[in-house]
Amino acid sequence: MRILVVEDDARILADIAAALSGAGFIVDTASNGEDAWFLGDTEDFALILLDLGLPGMDGLSVLKKWRAGGLETPVLILSARGTWQERVEGIDAGADDYLPKPFRMEEVIARARALVRRAAGRATSVQEIGAVSIDTVRMSVTLRGAPINLTGLEYRALAYLATHKDRAVSPVELREHLYGVDNDREANALEAIIARLRRKLGAQFIVTRRGFGYSLAGDDDASGVTK
Structure with a gap:
């Protein structure tokens, strides 16, 4: 999953980016x-x-401009402005959650996961798709109850496909959410990741839809799959 972190304090920005990267997110x-x-x-x-105290254009103005333009991406405000009135103002402006500073990185990660999960219409951190179970907190995958060893890239690809x-x-x-927009990876690198996931989870589990991309079949016996 690709996340944007907006913060004018360089140390806080680096700490948040490192924590989220360690939790499996791609961070811009x-x-x-x-x-x-x-x-x-x-x-x-x-x-x-999104931090609120930003130079140039404050965070609340940025948020209002996004929402006025139709942006529906979940937004978590991280701000030193922590009074209840300021939290209400941020949520009324279109924020999905509000976490006042100072905060624990564990809570930032938990709230980030919850917002991504909610946006995908899921209530829990464990997602069942056919015989495959994906735990987004533990970043683990099982197939018929047996643990499957995935690399970081394989897990991120599977988790993104599962979310959508x-x-x-x-x-x-998919490449943008695996590597970030500035990482120039060739198409065959992604194809290799998909091929490895098919070997580990079943050849029929990931469907290639010509001209559209990849989706999950959710059934090892799914038919009509193009490898």
Whole structure:
């Protein structure tokens, strides 16, 4: 999952980015309001973490501009402005959650996971798709109850496809959520990851829909699959 973190304090920004990266997210960053607005408006993120006290354009203005433009990406406000009135103002402006500073990184990660999960219409951290079970807290996968050893890239690819299991995910979109927008990876690198997942989870589990991308069949016996 690709996340945008917007924070003008370089140390806090680095700490949040490191914590989220360690939790399996791909993290892009911005340190001012104009860059934040542009990235949120032009790039695809699963979640945005937004500080309010930003130079150039304050975070609340950025959030209002995003929502006015139709952006539906979940937004978690992280701010030193922690009074109940300020929390209400942030949520009324379109935030999905509000975490006042100082905060624990464990709580940031937990709230980030919850917002991504909620946006996908899931109530728990464990997702069952056919015989495959994906635990997004433990970042673990089982097949018929047996643990499956996945690399970080394999897990991120599977988790993203599972989050969007009701549609086909294009190779471009999947690459961006695996590597980030600035990482120039060839198409065959993604194909190799998909091939390894099929070997580990079943050849029929990931469907290639020509001209559209990849989706999960959710059934080892699914038919009509193009490898």
